[in-house]
Each structure stands twice: as C-alpha cells, then as structure tokens.
Amino acid sequence: MRKIWDIHGGVHPPENKAQSLGRGIIQAGIPPVLVHPLSQHIGAPAAPIVEVGQRVLKGQMIAEAAGFVSVPVHAGSSGTVAAIEHREIPHPSGLLAPCVVIETDGKDEWIDHQGIADYTTLDKPALINVIRNAGIAGMGGAGFPSAVKLSTRDDAVIDTLIINGTECEPYITADDILMRERADQIIAGVKILQHLIQPTEQTLIGVEDNKPEGIAALRAAAQGSNIEVVVFPTKYPSGGEKQLIQILTGREVPSGGLPADVGIVCQNIGTTVAIHRAVHYGEPLISRITTVTGDACTAPGNFEVLLGTPVEHLLKLGGFQQDNCIRLVMGGPMMGFTLRDTSVPVVKTTNCLLAPTKKELPPPPPAQACIRCGMCAEACPVSLLPQQMYWFARGKEYEKLEDHNLFDCIECGACSYACPSNIPLVQYYRASKAEIRKQQQEKVKSEHAKARFEARQLRIEREEAEKEARRKARQEAAKKKAAAGKDPVKAAQEKATTSAVDPAQAAIEKAMAKRSGTAPAETKDEKLARLKKAVETAEKRLESAAGKLKEAEAAEAPNLGALQTAHQRMTEKLSAAKDELQQFEQENSDDPAAAAIARAQAARAKADDKSPLEKAQDQVASLEKRLHKSEQKLAEARDSGSDTAPVLEQSTAKLRDKLEAARGELAQLSESEAPVAAAASTNDPAQLAIEKAMAAREAAAKLSPEDKAKKALESLEARVEKTRQKLAEAEESGADTIDVLRDTLAKLEDKLAQARQEAGVEP
Incomplete structure (x- = not known):
C-alpha cells in the first residue's frame, strides 16, 4: 500500500455531487452567438488576428498569443465575426475586457486539421509548440498556460508527474464524469505528458475516495502502464496543487516556489484530455465539460459546451428557474464568485454553474466580532x-x-x-x-518616472554647462579683440599672424568686419573663384539629389514627393549660379561692347529657349499673382469705403478675363505639346522628376478648399495609423521610445480630431 500523507487543516462541507451525476455528458449544441474573451488565462491577453465581417471556421485561430505567458484563442464554430469590442467577462469584479464576437451559421465547418501519427518522433520543443498553438491552459484552477508549465529546464530533474483528479469542491462533477466516460482519453493524454516530462520515478493520478466509478474506470484504462491511480480520503481543499503534492509525496513546495522546485509537475484531468485531442486529432481547445447544478435547475447535469457560449444558453439546457435562484455562482460554493449577468460567456476555466435556492445556500448572517477562537x-x-x-x-x-x-x-x-x-x-x-x-504597479511606474526625470535633469544641466562654456569662450574672444584694438580688420590680421589659429573665431571676426564695413573689398579674381566654386558645389548637390530621386522612384518610397521638390530646387540653384557666373564674366570682359552684346544675346537666348507652353505657363502665373493682389486691394477698398472701389472692380474683372483666356491657351498648348514633352523627358530621370513635381504642384493649385482639407485629413489619418504601428512595435519590444511615441500619437490624434471637426467629418 502506498503511504498517504495528511495536510494541515481542511474542512468537510456537504458534497452535493449526486444531483449532477444522474446522466452522462450532454452536448450543449451551437448557440446563435459565441463571445470569445481574449484573456481566459493567466498572463498577457491574446491579440486578435481577424477583422469584423470576416468568416471563420471551427477551430480557426482568431487571436494569437501575445507573449511567452499567453495562449491563443480559437473559434468554437463557423460563422462571421460580428464585433471586436469590450464586453463583461466572468470575473469577480465584473470587469469589461476585449472579446471577439462570432455570429454562428449552424454549419459547424471545421478547418483542415489532422493529428500526429507518432508524437514520440517529435522533440520536446516541437511537441510543446503543438500544445501552445492549441490554446491549452489549465482547466481546473486559474488557467496557467500548459505549455509554460511543461517547459521545464533541461537541468531540472523531474521525478514525479501528478495528475489532479481530486475535484474536492462541493457540487462540481466535471472531472468525475470525464473519468467515468473518457478514462481512455485521460490515460492517452497522461502518456503524452510522460513523453514530455520524462519523470524518473513515478506517474500518479490522485483521486478522492468519493469517486468510486471514476476510480474503477481509470484503473481499467491504465492497466499495463506505469501509471498509478492513488486514492485518498475526501477533505477540502485537498485539490489544491501544493496540498495534493503533500498528500501524495509528503513534500512541501516552499513559499513562493513552484512544484518543479521539488521535482514535480502537476496537471489537471481536463487538461490531459485537451492535450490528447490536440496531439492525436489536431483539435485546439474549443470546448470543455461544465457542471450545471443547484436546486434552481430542474435538469442538472454535465454538458460539453463550446467556449464562448453565453451562460444563459447553458442554463436553459439545465432547466434554470431564475425566480427560485438566490444567486448565480460560477464555480463552487467555496471558491466561486457571483455572476451579475447571464450573457457572460463560458471560458476555459468554467468548471461549474451553480444555481442554488435560498434554502439550499442561504445568505450568510451578519458578521460578528472576532472571538479569537483560532x-x-x-x-x-x-x-x-x-x-x-x-x-x-x-x-x-x-x-x-x-x-x-x-x-x-x-x-x-x-x-x-x-x-x-x-x-x-x-x-x-x-x-x-x-x-x-x-x-506595486504604481511603485514601478513611479520608479520609471523618476528615472526619466533624473535623465532629463542631467540633460538640462549638461546643456546649461555647454551653454555657459560657449558664453565664456565668447567673452574671452571679445577681451582678446579689445586688447588688440577696436579695428576688426587689424584684430583679424593680428589673429592671422599667431601660430594657434581658431577657425571659429576667425569666421566671427571676418563677419564682424564685413558688418562694420571695414572689411577689404572682394577682388574680381576672388569673386570669380567664389562663383565658380558655387557652380561646382551646386552641380555636385544636384547629382546627389538626382541619384536619391532615382532610387526612391525605383523603390516607390513614401518620401518621393519631398525628393522631387529638393531636386527641382537644386536645379534652380544651379541655373541661378551659372547665370550669375556668366553675367560676372560678361560684365568683366576686356571689351565692354562685346560684353553688352553677350548680355543681350544671353537674355534673348534665355527667352528663346522657352517653349510656347512654358511662356503660356509664365503668363498664367503672372496673371494669377496680379489678380490675387488686385482682389486684396479691392477687398480693402470695400472695407474702408474708398472711392477707388469701382475702378478696382473693373480692373479686377479685366484681369479675370485675361487669366481665363491665358488658361485656355495654356490648356490647348498642354494638349498639343504633352506627347512631345513626355517623349523628351522619358530618357532623362531628372527632367521626369521635375515634370512630376510641377504636375503635382499644378494639381494641388487647382484643388478646391474642400479637396485640400480632405487631402490634409487623409494625410493626418495615415500619420496617426503609422505612429500607432510604431508605438505597438515599441511596446512589444520594450523600446525606450514608448513615451515619445505616446506623446506624438496624442498630439496627432488631437490634430486629427480638430481637422475632422473643421471638415465636418464624423470620427
């Protein structure tokens, strides 16, 4: 006989288990709606990977694990995602949490799935990954992710695997009915756990002696294996993990420790069945056995219910009579909590729905003073x-x-x-x-805030110190200059004669001399060299801008517009630099007559170089500027009641007519010259970029105020979405930029809200 240890304390409340064991496991069917909370376990909530309106199949993953201590969520049946929103979930505080709501279609169509023919061929990480992807969490307690619990260190020796079949709390019989009807699946799941854990000594299934039929079924299924079914006296709460370990092995898990610290891994009966279904059939955890009991139920029993099923649907199957029920409890009478709303869903840890009458579970009497009885x-x-x-x-x-x-x-x-x-x-x-x-959470936040504040203070102090150092350097430079005399030219000459030349100070003195008008005039040779240098620099910068623009066009980069604008500006700067150099060379030619002729020829050539289309564009641009100024003057005259208003109205009307005529001529020239311009610019990437930029600018100029506001609103929405993505990536990786991104996102959202309000667009 195996030795059984006792635990300290414990009580013996009435069991009340017989009323739900009158019949076998009953299928709860498919409800019209399934509500899947994203947090049905200890750890980080799962992250949704479906969208509203999307059709899903039974067993399809609808939310993925958001971390190591997390598990995914799967659709209980086929249907359409109706909403992803906050709803009340089963919790003692009645809190709201994100849920994926599925409207079922009744077809119950499965995803393609299949089991593993021989799981012993898989290594431990691969098999644990199968369990993790199946969304399996502990089904008898707080819902700790099973994959995490089974991921024991390679250097940790596990000598004992314990399967918890105690189910010590009154009323609950979900594990008992599993042992009676599906003992073979339990043993199959235990063998998978044995392969994973490799216990060096023993595998035990602990069951209280008030479950004789379940014990007999387990022992029959375990015949010929090294799995031992251990029976011990009934006492509450012997089903606690640490209490069961002490009862079966005599070992005590240290305070704050884990069973693995004493060489033990413990799993629940229901969890072993879920692992068996996942490995042998490829089925994720989408259903569980839940007890519906209490004298307020006319048809109590154990139901195999889809996760996400509203509690009210399950209560109807149990013959729930609300008028007779004093309070609805999820769980048992000892550790369960009261439900405020029957629309909350069944989750992975829902092992019982208790609907007692007032006689059966009367309200507790008022608390009295402690008498220190011990x-x-x-x-x-x-x-x-x-x-x-x-x-x-x-x-x-x-x-x-x-x-x-x-x-x-x-x-x-x-x-x-x-x-x-x-x-x-x-x-x-x-x-x-x-x-x-x-x-504790507030303390962590406070420490983070303190660290950020201290870093900011250090940065401010460093900047102040650098600023003070620069100020002192300027003072020293001023003193040296004063000592050398008030003539900045003389000071610069003396500074140049010293061996230790400060380039920054020399530049300052040169600028001061130029400002005071005492700097020596620039010679012709110096100006010519400067202008040539400017042309050379502009050519290099234009070449660089053209290369960047070409790369951006090939990659369809988001900053293509900015690069096009930069290229156009550099082209204009180069042209201006060349013109200035040419003009200087002509003006300083040895032959004044030849210089004048050259200037005239250059001006005429510049005008002749322009095509009719370019001349028409210049004409339209000039008329638009004149019309704008005329309209401003007319508005001012009207506001002030000036006598010149009628004259301005006539001139403004004439300018409008001229502008319309010029625009018509420009449109005709654009239609006739567009193919030629397109053909000419096809082989020149730089010219093509310029034309694109001009076209974009012209299109923007033609936009109405409403279209411009709409375009600005779309740009803001894109920036907000991009910032949200960056913030999510930063939060996932724990980057230091989280606070900055949050501030940026808040500012962008304020701008977006203001833009929407101005545009009259609903958020």
Missing part, C-alpha cells in the same frame, strides 16, 4: 494565521500582511467556512492582494 488557523491548509492577517487587512498594514505570507493563501475559503462569527475572511485577503498589486 478555528480559522486550524482550518487553514497552508498553515497561515488568518486571524492575525484579518487584523492587518482591516488596518491596511500591507507590509505586515506580506511578512505573514499573504500570497501563499490559496483563497479556498476554509477559514471563512470555519469562522463561528461569520467573518468573510477570504474577501479581506482578496481585497488586500489586489491593493498590494496595485501599489
């Missing part, structure tokens, strides 16, 4: 001091609570059950845990 300490399975912790919780002495190992409390409720004064002790502990976690 019964709570006797009932605590973790050997804590509930009475002392209660006083600390009431006094909000959180540091003392942590010193008394508050976070070792498993919130089983045994202390509250045993308290003769009816004090809701476990509620005090839950509230204190939440407050401590909140303070």
Whole structure:
C-alpha cells in the first residue's frame, strides 16, 4: 500500500455531487452567438488576428498569443465575426475586457486539421509548440498556460508527474464524469505528458475516495502502464496543487516556489484530455465539460459546451428557474464568485454553474466580532494565521500582511467556512492582494518616472554647462579683440599672424568686419573663384539629389514627393549660379561692347529657349499673382469705403478675363505639346522628376478648399495609423521610445480630431 500523507487543516462541507451525476455528458449544441474573451488565462491577453465581417471556421485561430505567458484563442464554430469590442467577462469584479464576437451559421465547418501519427518522433520543443498553438491552459484552477508549465529546464530533474483528479469542491462533477466516460482519453493524454516530462520515478493520478466509478474506470484504462491511480480520503481543499503534492509525496513546495522546485509537475484531468485531442486529432481547445447544478435547475447535469457560449444558453439546457435562484455562482460554493449577468460567456476555466435556492445556500448572517477562537488557523491548509492577517487587512498594514505570507493563501475559503462569527475572511485577503498589486504597479511606474526625470535633469544641466562654456569662450574672444584694438580688420590680421589659429573665431571676426564695413573689398579674381566654386558645389548637390530621386522612384518610397521638390530646387540653384557666373564674366570682359552684346544675346537666348507652353505657363502665373493682389486691394477698398472701389472692380474683372483666356491657351498648348514633352523627358530621370513635381504642384493649385482639407485629413489619418504601428512595435519590444511615441500619437490624434471637426467629418 502506498503511504498517504495528511495536510494541515481542511474542512468537510456537504458534497452535493449526486444531483449532477444522474446522466452522462450532454452536448450543449451551437448557440446563435459565441463571445470569445481574449484573456481566459493567466498572463498577457491574446491579440486578435481577424477583422469584423470576416468568416471563420471551427477551430480557426482568431487571436494569437501575445507573449511567452499567453495562449491563443480559437473559434468554437463557423460563422462571421460580428464585433471586436469590450464586453463583461466572468470575473469577480465584473470587469469589461476585449472579446471577439462570432455570429454562428449552424454549419459547424471545421478547418483542415489532422493529428500526429507518432508524437514520440517529435522533440520536446516541437511537441510543446503543438500544445501552445492549441490554446491549452489549465482547466481546473486559474488557467496557467500548459505549455509554460511543461517547459521545464533541461537541468531540472523531474521525478514525479501528478495528475489532479481530486475535484474536492462541493457540487462540481466535471472531472468525475470525464473519468467515468473518457478514462481512455485521460490515460492517452497522461502518456503524452510522460513523453514530455520524462519523470524518473513515478506517474500518479490522485483521486478522492468519493469517486468510486471514476476510480474503477481509470484503473481499467491504465492497466499495463506505469501509471498509478492513488486514492485518498475526501477533505477540502485537498485539490489544491501544493496540498495534493503533500498528500501524495509528503513534500512541501516552499513559499513562493513552484512544484518543479521539488521535482514535480502537476496537471489537471481536463487538461490531459485537451492535450490528447490536440496531439492525436489536431483539435485546439474549443470546448470543455461544465457542471450545471443547484436546486434552481430542474435538469442538472454535465454538458460539453463550446467556449464562448453565453451562460444563459447553458442554463436553459439545465432547466434554470431564475425566480427560485438566490444567486448565480460560477464555480463552487467555496471558491466561486457571483455572476451579475447571464450573457457572460463560458471560458476555459468554467468548471461549474451553480444555481442554488435560498434554502439550499442561504445568505450568510451578519458578521460578528472576532472571538479569537483560532478555528480559522486550524482550518487553514497552508498553515497561515488568518486571524492575525484579518487584523492587518482591516488596518491596511500591507507590509505586515506580506511578512505573514499573504500570497501563499490559496483563497479556498476554509477559514471563512470555519469562522463561528461569520467573518468573510477570504474577501479581506482578496481585497488586500489586489491593493498590494496595485501599489506595486504604481511603485514601478513611479520608479520609471523618476528615472526619466533624473535623465532629463542631467540633460538640462549638461546643456546649461555647454551653454555657459560657449558664453565664456565668447567673452574671452571679445577681451582678446579689445586688447588688440577696436579695428576688426587689424584684430583679424593680428589673429592671422599667431601660430594657434581658431577657425571659429576667425569666421566671427571676418563677419564682424564685413558688418562694420571695414572689411577689404572682394577682388574680381576672388569673386570669380567664389562663383565658380558655387557652380561646382551646386552641380555636385544636384547629382546627389538626382541619384536619391532615382532610387526612391525605383523603390516607390513614401518620401518621393519631398525628393522631387529638393531636386527641382537644386536645379534652380544651379541655373541661378551659372547665370550669375556668366553675367560676372560678361560684365568683366576686356571689351565692354562685346560684353553688352553677350548680355543681350544671353537674355534673348534665355527667352528663346522657352517653349510656347512654358511662356503660356509664365503668363498664367503672372496673371494669377496680379489678380490675387488686385482682389486684396479691392477687398480693402470695400472695407474702408474708398472711392477707388469701382475702378478696382473693373480692373479686377479685366484681369479675370485675361487669366481665363491665358488658361485656355495654356490648356490647348498642354494638349498639343504633352506627347512631345513626355517623349523628351522619358530618357532623362531628372527632367521626369521635375515634370512630376510641377504636375503635382499644378494639381494641388487647382484643388478646391474642400479637396485640400480632405487631402490634409487623409494625410493626418495615415500619420496617426503609422505612429500607432510604431508605438505597438515599441511596446512589444520594450523600446525606450514608448513615451515619445505616446506623446506624438496624442498630439496627432488631437490634430486629427480638430481637422475632422473643421471638415465636418464624423470620427
């Protein structure tokens, strides 16, 4: 006989398990709507990968894991994604969380899936990845991701694998019915876990002695294997992970430690079945067995229900009578919590829906003063001091609570059950845990803010020091200049004769001399050299701009417009530099008559170089400027009541007529010369870029104010979306730019809201 150890404390509440075991597992069917919360487990919520209006199939991944401690979510049935929004989820606080809502189509069409013929051929990482992608989390407790729990270190020796079939809380029989009807699937899942964990000594399935039929089915399915079914006396809460480990092995998991620290891995009965379905059939976790029980249900039982099914749909199958129910509980009477809304969905950890009558589960009487009887300490399975912790919780002495190992409390409720004064002790502990976690988060935020503030202060101090150093350097330079005399030319000459020449100071002195008018005049040779240098520099910069523009056009870069504008500007600068050089050379020619003739010829050549289209464009541009000025003068005259208003109206009307005629002529020339211009510019990338820029500028000029506002609004929306993507990438990678991106996004969103308001567009 295997030795069984006892645990400290524990209680024996009425079991009330028979009423839901009158029939086998019942299929709950497909509800009209499935609501899939993105957080059904401990860790980071999953991230949606579907869009509203998209059709999905049964078993299709609709949200991917958002980190190592996270699991994906899969569609329970085929249908259409109706919404991705915040809805109330099963939680003691009744909080709202993101959910993917699917309107089912009743076809129940599966995705293509298949199992692994021989999982023993896979290495450990590959097999764990199969379990992770199936979205499997612990189905008997808080929902810890199974893949994380099974990812034990290679240097950690695991000698014992324990499967938890205790199900010690009253009313719940989901694991019991699994053992009775699907014992072979449980054993198949345990063998997969054995292959993963490689326990060096033993594999145990722990079951309380109040489940004789389930025990018999498990032992029959485990015959011929090295899996041992261990039976022990019923006591609540022997189903706690650490308590079960102590009962079966006598080992105690240290405070704040994990079972792996003592060479043990523990999994739930329901989780083993989910692992079996994922590995052998390729099915993700999309359903579970849930007990519907209580005297307010006329047809209690255990239902195989799709995850995401609204609780109200499941209650109808159980014959729920709302008028007879005092309160609806998700979970058992000891650790469950009250549901405020029956529209919340069934999730991966929903093992029971309890609908008791007032007679069956009467409301607790008012709490009385603590009589210091110590019964709570006797009932605590973790050997804590509930009475002392209660006083600390009431006094909000959180540091003392942590010193008394508050976070070792498993919130089983045994202390509250045993308290003769009816004090809701476990509620005090839950509230204190939440407050401590909140303070810890605020402390982390405060430390981050402090670090950012200190870095900012250091930066400001460094900038001030650099500014002061530059100021002192200027003062020293001024003193030296004053000592050399007030003549900046003389100071510059003396400075040039010194051995240690400061280029920056020399430039300052040269600029001062030029400003004071005492600088020597620039000779013809110096000006000619300067103009030639300017032309050479402009040519190099134009060549560089043309190369960048060509690369951007080939890659269809987003900054193509800016590069086109830069290229056009450089072309204009080069042309201006060449003109200035040519003019200087002509003016300083040895033959004045020849110089005058050359200037006239250059002006005529420049005019002749322009095509009729270019001349028409210049004419339109000139008329537009004149019309704009005339309209401004007319408006000012009207506002002031001047007598010149009628004259200005006539001149403005004439200018409008001339502009319309010029635009008509320009349009005709554009139609006739467009093919020629296109053919001429096809082989010249630089000219093509100029033409594109001119066309874009002309198109922008022709836009109405409404179109310009719309275009600006679209540009802002694109910038907001791009910034959001950068912020999401920064948050995922933990980059230092998160705060900057958040500020930028907030400013852009404010600008976008203002632009939408001005344009009369709904957000």
